[in-house]
Amino acid sequence: MTQLNITHVVVFSLTAVFLLVALDRAGELxxxxxxxxxxxxxAPAADIDPxxxxxxxxxxxxxxxxxxxxxxxxxxxxxxCHGVALIKAQGLTRDLWDSSIDLMIEKHRxxxxxxAxxxxxxxxxAEQFPPRRRGRGGDNPxxx
Amino acid sequence: xxxxxxxxxxRRNVLKGVGMATVVGASLPPIGAALAQGTAPAVAPxxxxxxxxxxxxxxxxxxxxxxxxxxxxxLMDDSVTPTDKLFVRNxxxxxxxxGDPKAWKIKIDGEVNTPLELSVGDLMSRFPNVTYxxxxxxxxNGRSFFxxxxxxxxxxxxxxxxxxxxxxxxxxxxxxxxLKSSAIYTGHYGADPTLAGETNKPTISRGMPIAKAMEEHxxxxxxxxxxxMPLIHGAPVRLVVPGWAGSLSTKWLNRIWIRDKxxxxxxxxxxSYRLAKTPIVPGTKGDEKDTxxxxxxxxxxxxxxxxxxxxxxxxxxxxxxxxxAWAGEADIKTVDISTDYGVTWKxxxxxxxxxxxxxxxxxxxxxxPSAGYYEVWAKATDSKGVTQPFIAGNWNxxxxxxxxxxxxxxLVAS
Numbered sequence: 001m002t003q004l005n006i007t008h009v010v011v012f013s014l015t016a017v018f019l020l021v022a023l024d025r026a027g028e029l030x031x032x033x034x035x036x037x038x039x040x041x042x043a044p045a046a047d048i049d050p051x052x053x054x055x056x057x058x059x060x061x062x063x064x065x066x067x068x069x070x071x072x073x074x075x076x077x078x079x080x081c082h083g084v085a086l087i088k089a090q091g092l093t094r095d096l097w098d099s100s101i102d103l104m105i106e107k108h109r110x111x112x113x114x115x116a117x118x119x120x121x122x123x124x125x126a127e128q129f130p131p132r133r134r135g136r137g138g139d140n141p142x143x144x
Numbered sequence: 145x146x147x148x149x150x151x152x153x154x155r156r157n158v159l160k161g162v163g164m165a166t167v168v169g170a171s172l173p174p175i176g177a178a179l180a181q182g183t184a185p186a187v188a189p190x191x192x193x194x195x196x197x198x199x200x201x202x203x204x205x206x207x208x209x210x211x212x213x214x215x216x217x218x219l220m221d222d223s224v225t226p227t228d229k230l231f232v233r234n235x236x237x238x239x240x241x242x243g244d245p246k247a248w249k250i251k252i253d254g255e256v257n258t259p260l261e262l263s264v265g266d267l268m269s270r271f272p273n274v275t276y277x278x279x280x281x282x283x284x285n286g287r288s289f290f291x292x293x294x295x296x297x298x299x300x301x302x303x304x305x306x307x308x309x310x311x312x313x314x315x316x317x318x319x320x321x322x323l324k325s326s327a328i329y330t331g332h333y334g335a336d337p338t339l340a341g342e343t344n345k346p347t348i349s350r351g352m353p354i355a356k357a358m359e360e361h362x363x364x365x366x367x368x369x370x371x372x373m374p375l376i377h378g379a380p381v382r383l384v385v386p387g388w389a390g391s392l393s394t395k396w397l398n399r400i401w402i403r404d405k406x407x408x409x410x411x412x413x414x415x416s417y418r419l420a421k422t423p424i425v426p427g428t429k430g431d432e433k434d435t436x437x438x439x440x441x442x443x444x445x446x447x448x449x450x451x452x453x454x455x456x457x458x459x460x461x462x463x464x465x466x467x468x469a470w471a472g473e474a475d476i477k478t479v480d481i482s483t484d485y486g487v488t489w490k491x492x493x494x495x496x497x498x499x500x501x502x503x504x505x506x507x508x509x510x511x512x513p514s515a516g517y518y519e520v521w522a523k524a525t526d527s528k529g530v531t532q533p534f535i536a537g538n539w540n541x542x543x544x545x546x547x548x549x550x551x552x553x554x555l556v557a558s
Contacts, residue, residue, distance in 0.1 A: 050240035053375030055197055055232075058208035081339035083209035085193075089298045093427040096541060100295055107410055109340065131292035131427065 060084045070124030073117055081108060087125070091132035097125040199374060201228040206297045210234035210339060211376075214302030217552075220468055221448035223505060224277055225305035227369050232376055233282050233303060235411075236336040236347030239396050245372065245380035250364070254331075254402035257322030264366060264380050270320070271312035276361055276386075277502040279306050279470050281441050283389030283417050286546035289536035292427045294543025301446045301550065306470070306503040309384050311365035314400075315358040323354065323402065330357050331407035332383060332394040349409025350391050350417065354402075356439075361386050361501050364397065386501035387473040389417050389438055389544075412437075415542040426539035435540075440472030442547040443532055445479050445506065445524035452552040456512070460556050463510045463520070467550070469494070470503040471526035479506040482521040486534065486549070489523070515558035522550045 062075045064084045078087060081104075092100065101118060104110040113121065192204035195213045203213035213232045215225075222229065242248050246265035253259040262270070282303030284296050297303075331351040337343045356362060365384045366373055373379040378395025385392040391411055401407075411417060418435035447467040450456075456463065469476045475497065480489035492508035512518055525531040536546035 048241055048243050052241050053199070053379070054238045055208075055211040055234075055376065058211075060209075079209075081209075083207055085205070085209075086207045086297065089206060090295060091293045092295060093292060095429045096295055096427065099429050099541065103295075103414060107414060107416065109338070109345070133291040133293055 058083055064088075066128050068124055068128055070120040073113075074121045074124045077110070077113060077117075077121055078104075081110070087129065091129050092125075093131055094122070094126040097129070098122055100125075195232075197376075199228060200232070200376070201226075203229070203231065204302065206299065210236060211238075212297050214299055215305060216302055216451075217300070217446050217448055217550075218451035219448075220302065220305070220446055221466060224369070225307040227307060227371070227374060227377070230280070230305040230307055230368075230377065231282065231303050233297075233390060234336065234376075234395075235391075236338045237341065238375060239335040239337060241375055242380060245366075248380045248398075250381065250397055251399040252317060252321045252402070253399070255324040255327035255404050256318070256402050257324060258320075260317070260321045262317070267312050267317070267364060267381070268366065271316045273310060274313060274363060275308060275310040275367075276363070276499050277306055277308045277497075278361060278363075278384050278386035278499075279304065279441075279501055279503055280384065280386065280390050280393055281305075281470075283391055283438055283441070283544055284542070285441070286444065286536065286548070287543035289546040289548050290426070290539055290543050291536070294539065294546075295541055296543055301444060303390070304444070304446075304470070304503075306468070307369050309363060309365040310367035310370070311363040311381070311384065313360060314362045314364055314383070315360070317364065318354075318357060318400075318402070321402075326404040327354055327402045329353055329403040329405065329407050331401040331403050331409050332392065332397065333399040333401065333409075334378070334382075334394045335396040335398050346409055348391060348411040349407070350389075350394075350411045351401075351403065351407030351409065352385060352388065352392055352439075356385065356388065361499070387440055389441065391417060415540060417544065418540070418542075419538060419545055420540045423538065424540065428541075430541050438544045440474070441470075442545055443469070443471035443474065443476070443524050443526040443530055444547045445469040445476075445522040445532065445550050447520065447522050447550055447552045450552065450554060454552070454554045456554055456556045458515060458557040460512055463512055463554070465492075465508050465510055465520060467492075467506050467522055468503040469506055469522075469524040471524065471530070473501075474526035474528050474530070475500075476504045476506075477525050477527050477529070479508075479522055479524045481508045481510060482523070483510055483512070483518050485519065486521060492522070512554075512556055515556045518554050518556070520552050520554060 060079055060083055065071050065075050105112050194202040195205050204216055206212040211232055211234050215229050215231045219229045248264045249261050251261050285299045285303035287294055288298040288300050329351050333346055333349050336347045338347045363384050364381055366381050368377055381397050382395040383393045383397055414432050417438045419438055421434045421436050424430040447465055449466040469479050476494055479492040479494050481492050482489045492506040495505040497504050523532050532547050532549050534549055536548045538545055
């Protein structure tokens, strides 16, 4: 039997690190993709209100979403970043809600939810916010 | 060529000498006004939530966090979009006000001979200042016309405006830095923190081919309608890349990275600002790899007067309508109006644009032969002969390129 030597350890460690980084879809193990440090902003003058001209603060509550199984986890997962208006404005197929969650993880760095939690959120979104615009797009023979 | 002919008055109206009737109630809610059989609704029709913000008109709020608000069609009636009526599309948070705007710095680096770090004061004094009236239009404008719904903010036609911008040509700045032969694309960065509050990661970072960056009308702007740029619109400096998706017109600009390949920042991949190459079944996921980047925005017309849902006085026989039309990189050649669901069309009068990339006013006198319900449709055609479809086609998961024929509904009282 071959003895474990330092070469084995190095090869094994490098492979493990490579795999971790390669499979890290959320980008938690990588730094920002472009090595870029924004120019230092000049310090605001003492008499300037740094918030002047900003839009009014906005906070939603759980009750702003319709009641249903999965409402709480959906609320706290989604509103960590954006308002509920963005959710409620959309009526999407299950496929599109599913890929919306991928988009939030891949593009907007949402921490991936545990599979059971993700399923609960997806069920909630698909049930509460299905496509609403029927018309000529609602009965497509090729749509599941 | 621009059409300048006037709508021919119908023989009957000439014979009867019918005058222009007064339009009443043109400020009714734009969508959802109950018109059925002329009965008044029991409760006020539910309109969009209206923006309440200093310096801004009561725009229709599509999202509060981040703030996204569109300009209702009847608020797009000004020839030059006033600052308070310009739509708002944020992707992240709004950065803090800077103490000394002229000290704000932007960096030009990457495939250039001389990387530059320029203060806003440098920009203003070193390069010729130019003023143009330029279209700014959200890439997702028109998304709400897709059926079934596409993902994202549900814009009608109000993610667009045409104010006057003052700044310097990006081309002059890039020439000062000296583009290397390897320079093929830009990558834009702004100071807006992400929605999660991070300041060390770009919220969105899109880019364009060098040819677009070198166009005369692509500018780094520091004034909006002659006044210092408001914070919500990108103070102290922003890009204005007219005719293409608004996400290129980076607010709170602090860096332009010249790339030797297509830019790959957030907002360049997936289905973001991309159209499907192979037509996909509406409502399905599609294949991200089978997409092409949205560049020029499509041809679009919006009737700005009267408002959708307007009630016209009894006896009204003619309606003087107004609107705006624009077509991404192209000019508007014609706008046609129909009051019979597209069976017949009559040309509107189309004004020339003050400069390239500005919208064009159209006007028409429309016959309304009797009392009752009318739909007035507008259809613009651009200088390449490309027109608006009857319905939003080429469905894609994130909903770009929807530009169906515009319509308003009016009721002539009996």
